Amino acid sequence: MVEGKLRSRTFRRIKVKTPGARVTVHYRRRKPNFAECGNCGVRLKAVPRALPFELKNMPKSAKRPERPFGGVLCSACMRAEIVARVRND
Amino acid sequence: MIDVGRLCVKIAGRDAGKKCVVIEVLDNKFVLIDGETRRRKCNIIHLEPLDETISVEKGVSHIAVVDAFKKLGIELVEQKSKKKTVRPRTLRRSKLAEKPAELKATLVPKPSTKDVTSVVANVEKSPVAKKPRKKSVEKAVEEKK
Ligand SMILES: [Zn+2]
Numbered sequence: 055m056v057e058g059k060l061r062s063r064t065f066r067r068i069k070v071k072t073p074g075a076r077v078t079v080h081y082r083r084r085k086p087n088f089a090e091c092g093n094c095g096v097r098l099k100a101v102p103r104a105l106p107f108e109l110k111n112m113p114k115s116a117k118r119p120e121r122p123f124g125g126v127l128c129s130a131c132m133r134a135e136i137v138a139r140v141r142n143d
Numbered sequence: 144m145i146d147v148g149r150l151c152v153k154i155a156g157r158d159a160g161k162k163c164v165v166i167e168v169l170d171n172k173f174v175l176i177d178g179e180t181r182r183r184k185c186n187i188i189h190l191e192p193l194d195e196t197i198s199v200e201k202g203v204s205h206i207a208v209v210d211a212f213k214k215l216g217i218e219l220v221e222q223k224s225k226k227k228t229v230r231p232r233t234l235r236r237s238k239l240a241e242k243p244a245e246l247k248a249t250l251v252p253k254p255s256t257k258d259v260t261s262v263v264a265n266v267e268k269s270p271v272a273k274k275p276r277k278k279s280v281e282k283a284v285e286e287k288k
Contacts, residue, residue: 132154133155136191140152
């Protein structure tokens with residue numbers, strides 16, 4: 055029996071074939087949820103579903119779009135936000 | 144609304160939120176813009192027109208646009224592309240001899256590896272106690288004989 059923390063479904067299970075042709079279960083952290091728009095909640099494209107240690111080695115431009123509010127708002131909400139700010143001034 | 148000299152804010156892409164001026168109307172869909180943004184062709188649905196206009200002629204140079212923006216109180220930051228740093232390349236001595244004299248100045252011969260080998264040789268010579276074999280291995284060796 056594996057240790058207690060591995061008995062819950064916190065970790066995802068991966069079947070790995072060992073060199074001795076035995077299939078064992080390995081435990082990995084689950085991926086985080088999809089990034090969502092802070093305004094309308096739509097799934098953000100171009101934002102990877104990766105663990106922090108994976109994100110650490112990624113270049114900045116691979117982690118979010120290269121525009122204002124990139125990775126925070128979807129493009130439609132970003133446009134609406136900028137237009138609203140321009141018109142209020 | 145969108146004509147030459149109109150000040151706009153770009154609302155799409157990486158230049159979104161930056162001010163620009165229409166320099167040329169290309170057709171009923173596209174215009175040429177310059178200013179805080181890069182000088183480029185742009186769809187008019189990606190532009191939010193402002194009330195102000197600048198008196199610029201059709202197709203003015205970037206320098207003229209910089210001056211026009213200065214009058215508005217907007218300093219344009221010139222973004223120069225990075226220059227490549229010249230690194231001394233390493234080349235083998237034999238190949239270095241073949242190269243013409245002008246190239247030789249920029250090329251540097253590889254550091255000699257002779258010193259390294261002498262150090263390695265010294266290390267190998269120093270006595271290292273052999274690990275005693277396991278009994279099972281010794282038996283197997285004897286059986287083979
Ligand atoms: Zn949104």
